[in-house]
Amino acid sequence: MTRLSGVFGQLRAEGRAGFIAYVMAGDPDAGATLSAMRGLADAGADILELGVPFTDPMADGPVIQRAAIRALAGGMTLAGTLDLVRDFRATHPDTPVILMGYANPFHAMGYEAFADAAADAGADGVICVDIPPEEDAPLRAALEGRGLAFVRLAAPTTDDARLPQVAAHCSGFVYYVSTTGVTGAGSGETGDIAAAVARVRAASGLPVAVGFGVKTPERAAEIAAAADAVVVGSAIVEALHREGEGAALALARDLAGAVRAAAR
Template structure:
């Protein structure tokens, strides 16, 4: 069992929605990312999504695209990302860390070798954005062998015929993409999101975290009332680029407080 299950169990027991905060590994450098990870946990993040920089992040909007390029320009790699998890675990052994990235770096590393290295570093799960269930057997089996969660994405276009396949072998939580489009592009209507969350939760029997486009405390609170967790990425990435670590963490705390107090 990873850190994800007890974290969501605690949130449910407390009657709260969780706050999942995204940061890109190596944006603009490793030390800044480590400071962000530590600060996000202190600011109230229940789960940290650590982005693995990639040249062609097709699901991500301009803020995270730019962050990935800054990280790559600074020399960040998948190995460097895993080292960040390892360094984070020296001071924080409780906050779940989920690696979010694309198939190419994981494939180049070797799916099984990557899963083993991620486990040894202290990660809890992986979101592989562009690898559908029909093609993720090697990654899925590698993660399962290491006791790590494979977290899949469900979207507004995931119909009832497709949904069972998407949630099969998913663990930890399901990430529901609230709108068609890329990260940071907006959030669907709350009533629509609520119905979708109920449908996904019933199919998966897992917590459902909602992301793609949540930028303000007000919107975070709206989503927290209908979902098990709220995911924020682009807004934090933009705040880090514009205002540094202190500015990004200030925003993150307001988002965490909004999610935790919404119910």
Template sequence: MTTARIDARFAALRAEGRAAFIPYVMAGDPDYATSLTILKGLPGAGADLIELGFPFSDPMAEGPPIQRAALRALSKGMTLTKTLQMVAEFRETDQDTPIVLMGYANPLVTRGFATFARDAAAAGADGLIVVDIPPEEADPLADALEAQGLSLLLLSTPTSDDARLKVIQRRTSGFAYYVSVAGVTGVKEANAQAVAPAVERVRKASGLPVAVGFGIRTPERAAEIARVADGAVVGSALVDEVAEAVDMNEDVTLRVLSKVESLAKAVRSARLASAGTGNAARA
């Protein structure tokens, strides 16, 4: 089970022979209006897919940048309901760029998995990443999402052995997300040499395109990852732009989108060295 938009986007990228650039932004950071403007500007700045965070008060796997982004958003009254509203507003002007929501379990538990899945599908979201729902706890959520044609993306990490990769991929669709460092977001740096064989393992286990996240901050690193994976996710470096722009009283949207442009350019210029392997694994 997977969404048409995610599949179509990765098929198009395969045809182009390049990896996806996937920016992560926190919904409602620094406020709803600015965040919506940023979201709408992402495809034009080179985003192939978008990860949209919904804030949680206790984000246990985030480093300081995304923790602070969540607090900024919450302090302006951001909620899961408003996050879905933001997706719906985005869809008024963009029907093609997939949006994957990312956050923590409790706001979803509060809403109820079935209600959330229905509302998220209606808003035009395509997939969901929940940091604190591992495969062992995933079935009720995966069933609810599947019923609405939404993808659940369970994370693979450096501590996932081959047996776990199989368990993870059983309930994963859309694309596979490899967390390149054992740690929180935005602190350790990914190492492309170490990531390459891991990406291969995940590809083999999943038969899906593999995006890499946690630990990519610069265009250089994004390009390196784009040579070995099917997508590169950048999050903390972008929310840091929000924080700095707010601090310096600069145009937040401009700062974030120009950073996205430079990252997207780097990803586009990198050749997808392992495209053949990826296609073979998917075939």
């Protein structure tokens, strides 16, 4: 059993959704990110998503774009991101960490070398935003060969003809993008999301996490009633940048509490 499957199994046993918190590696520096990762896990995050900074984050809205620019300006790299995972593992051996990023840095390191390094650091899986299923086999094979989950994205535009291709060979969970657009955008109608989650879950046989545009505890609770996990990124990244770690962790505690208490 992997850390990821163990967490989702525990969530099922408890009859609740999980809370997935996102933070950008290196924003504003490695030490601050490591402290935030530890704090988010202690504040109730069941799973962490660690953003790999990239110069052209096409799926991300302005908040995470600016975070990536700050991280890159501070010297953060893919290797540095993996160092953060390794350092986090020293104090938090059980909280899954999913790397979320774009193909270019993974390709530049080499898929096999990246998979080796990610597994050695203690990562649990990867979300690669910009490789479609028709082109992701080399990266997917490298990750799966090291026991790492390969998480794919589904969206409101993923129709019944496309969904089987997205679901095939996906592992860990499916990340359902709650609205068309970029991170931090509006998060769709609750009824539509519930129906979509059920459809994606049936097609994949995997847990479904819902993100993009979830900013408040109230909205997180609404989505938690239907999804297997709720992802919050931009709101946490913005709080970290504008108000500091204390404010970001207070928000995370409120989000975690709302998700845990959501009626299902």
